Amino acid sequence: MRLVDSLALLFCALAWMAMATGCSEVESQQTRVEAVYEFPDHAERFRWRALNDGTCLEVFTANVEVVATVYRDSSAMLNDAFPAKLPVVLAENETGLATLSSTHVALMEPWDSSLVHWKGGGYLTYVRSASATERVGRGEVLDFGGNPEWNHEAILLSAFRAFCIYPFGNPLEGVTWAEDLPIVPILEYDEPSPLGRAEWMKAMAWMVGDSSLREAKRVFDSMALRYDLARGKGIPREDSLIVLTGSVEQGGWSAPNPRSFVAHLLRDAGARYALENENRTGNIQLSLESLYAMREEVDALGLVIYEPDTANFKLARWIRSNPHHAQIVPESGRVFAANAMTCDYFGWWVAHPDAMLRNLRNILYNESDLESEVCDPCFKWLTP
Numbered sequence: 001m002r003l004v005d006s007l008a009l010l011f012c013a014l015a016w017m018a019m020a021t022g023c024s025e026v027e028s029q030q031t032r033v034e035a036v037y038e039f040p041d042h043a044e045r046f047r048w049r050a051l052n053d054g055t056c057l058e059v060f061t062a063n064v065e066v067v068a069t070v071y072r073d074s075s076a077m078l079n080d081a082f083p084a085k086l087p088v089v090l091a092e093n094e095t096g097l098a099t100l101s102s103t104h105v106a107l108m109e110p111w112d113s114s115l116v117h118w119k120g121g122g123y124l125t126y127v128r129s130a131s132a133t134e135r136v137g138r139g140e141v142l143d144f145g146g147n148p149e150w151n152h153e154a155i156l157l158s159a160f161r162a163f164c165i166y167p168f169g170n171p172l173e174g175v176t177w178a179e180d181l182p183i184v185p186i187l188e189y190d191e192p193s194p195l196g197r198a199e200w201m202k203a204m205a206w207m208v209g210d211s212s213l214r215e216a217k218r219v220f221d222s223m224a225l226r227y228d229l230a231r232g233k234g235i236p237r238e239d240s241l242i243v244l245t246g247s248v249e250q251g252g253w254s255a256p257n258p259r260s261f262v263a264h265l266l267r268d269a270g271a272r273y274a275l276e277n278e279n280r281t282g283n284i285q286l287s288l289e290s291l292y293a294m295r296e297e298v299d300a301l302g303l304v305i306y307e308p309d310t311a312n313f314k315l316a317r318w319i320r321s322n323p324h325h326a327q328i329v330p331e332s333g334r335v336f337a338a339n340a341m342t343c344d345y346f347g348w349w350v351a352h353p354d355a356m357l358r359n360l361r362n363i364l365y366n367e368s369d370l371e372s373e374v375c376d377p378c379f380k381w382l383t384p
Contacts, residue, residue, distance in 0.1 A: 035082055041224065042195035045187035046203045051076055056084075057206055059185055067167060068185050070207065090182050090207060091161050097207060098144070098160040100169055102126040104186060106347035107201040110223075111216040117208050119160045122146035122171060128344040146171065155181075162207050193264045194353035195224055201351065226354035227268075235270040236365050243364075244274035244294065245302040246284075248324050253286040265353075266302075269360040274298050288327050298330040300364070302379070303337040310342050315382040335382045336363055343378035 036050040044062075048055040049069075056077075057070040069084030071077040073092040077084070099105050099121035106129065108118055115131045120141030127133070135141050142158045145151040150171045155163070155178070165171070167185040172178035184207065188200040198220065205216035243266050246255030256262045257280050263273040274294060278284050307313045315335055319325045329335060338345045349356045359377045361367045 033081060040196075040199050040202060042193055043191055043199040043203075044193075044196055045190055046200070048206070049082070052079055052081075055206075056080065057203060059187055059203075061187070062190065067187075070162075070182075070184055072207075088162075088182050088184055091159070094159045094161045095208075096160055097204060098155075098158050098163040100146075100163070100165040100171070101186075102128065102344070102347040103188060103350050104164045104204070105129055105132050106344070106351040107188065107198070107204055109348075110201055110219045110351055111205050111212055112208075117212065119158045120144065120154070121163070122150070126346075128347050144171070164204065188350070192259050192261060194261060194268070194356060195227055197261060197350050198223065198353045223352065223354050227357055230354060230357045230361060231268045233270070233361070233367075236367075240270055240272045241299040241364055242274050242297060243271045243300050243302055244291075244298045244330070247303070248288075248322055248328070249285075251288070251324070253288060253291050253328065255284045255286065257281060257284055262302075265357065265360060268357055269364055271360075271364055288324050292327045295329070295331050299332055300334040300336060301328065301330055303335065304345060305337045305339050306341050307339050308341050310339055313339070313382070315384050318382060333384070336379050337382055338378045339380075343376070345378055349378050 038048040038050070038055065040046065046057060046059050049058055054072065054076060056072075058066050059068040059070070060066045066084070066086065068086050068088050070088045070090065071080070072090050074089050077087050077089050096117045096119040097104075097108065098119045099108075101121075101123065104121070105115070105118060105127050109115060109129055109131060112118070113131065115129070115135055118132065118135065118141060120136070120143060122144040123146045124132075124136060124143050125147065127136075132141075136143065142154040143151065144154050144158070152175070155172070160182075162182045162184045163172075164184050164186045166189065167187070170183060170185075172181065172183060186200060186204070188197050191197040191200070201220060202213060202216045205212040244255070245262055245266075246253050248254075255275055258273060258276050258278060259281075263276070266273050274297065275284055303318075305313075305318070315329070315333070318335070318337075319329065338349075340346065343349065356378065358367070359379050362377065363379050363381060
């Protein structure tokens with residue numbers, strides 16, 4: 001073959017390769033798709049991702065690390081254009097949700113008043129819901145135990161669509177026979193806002209079905225509207241009350257950070273959080289000496305307590321219960337508390353943030369606006 005012919009052939013080959021590569025790049029760019037998300041209104045730890053037919057639920061941490069991608073059936077998972085690293089396929093032939101926490105039960109009840117979609121779960125002694133107690137009493141749901149041991153037989157018999165857990169509390173971790181069970185982590189506790197925590201009712205309803213999700217959206221939207229109305233009210237004084245909260249731990253004071261659920265609730269109630277300017281993540285650890293220096297600046301101290309003897313529980317008794325408490329009480333002497341032994345602080349009140357906000361505004365600014373709630377106020381002033 002002549003040199004000219006060889007060069008011509010080489011040129012044609014290179015040109016064809018360039019054209020083919022160029023077309024492939026254009027085609028790749030044209031067919032490249034990006035994930036489409038639907039975000040909740042307030043929650044920051046879950047979202048829905050669009051599939052060819054329907055959606056999947058992604059649960060993720062504060063660092064946007066997806067810890068579970070939940071599919072309603074195996075077909076949805078197999079046809080996902082973005083295969084998940086940690087897929088959870090709901091038991092499509094089963095119905096109902098099992099729960100690990102009283103909070104999870106409380107997040108179901110607003111859209112399922114009789115809890116017909118609840119299959120039972122763990123730590124049932126902490127569940128305060130009347131509907132749940134009735135179903136347990138009638139033997140309609142199973143008790144998974146949890147204190148101190150788990151009942152694996154009950155878990156197997158329950159035949160749930162999903163088992164809702166906390167990521168650090170999976171009772172089936174490392175259990176071989178449970179590897180294929182649909183276990184869904186619920187990160188409600190990590191939400192920084194009251195409405196964000198309550199909005200997890202939508203994620204749980206989605207796992208049950210579309211009609212349940214529609215009801216959860218309807219209920220939540222009404223709740224959020226009431227919350228916004230309470231938050232938008234003015235306060236009957238020139239400046240906000242400064243409130244400190246937390247507890248004594250290992251000789252120091254452990255308090256929520258300014259981005260926490262509690263700090264958010266205080267701001268929405270028209271108060272100022274005493275540690276608002278602390279730029280930290282996680283709980284804030286302070287010395288008791290530094291708290292003593294803050295006594296003049298703080299108007300009130302807020303607590304969450306566990307006290308069975310509510311009739312005789314007064315401020316003086318709380319002070320006597322720990323030698324450090326006397327150093328923490330503000331000079332005003334004003335201390336309010338939510339008693340988790342008598343008030344369903346981690347259950348009903350989480351699922352009804354509008355009532356919690358109105359309760360807090362009521363005690364801070366003497367607003368009588370509880371509108372005959374179904375239970376007594378949670379936050380109350382401790383009498384001397």
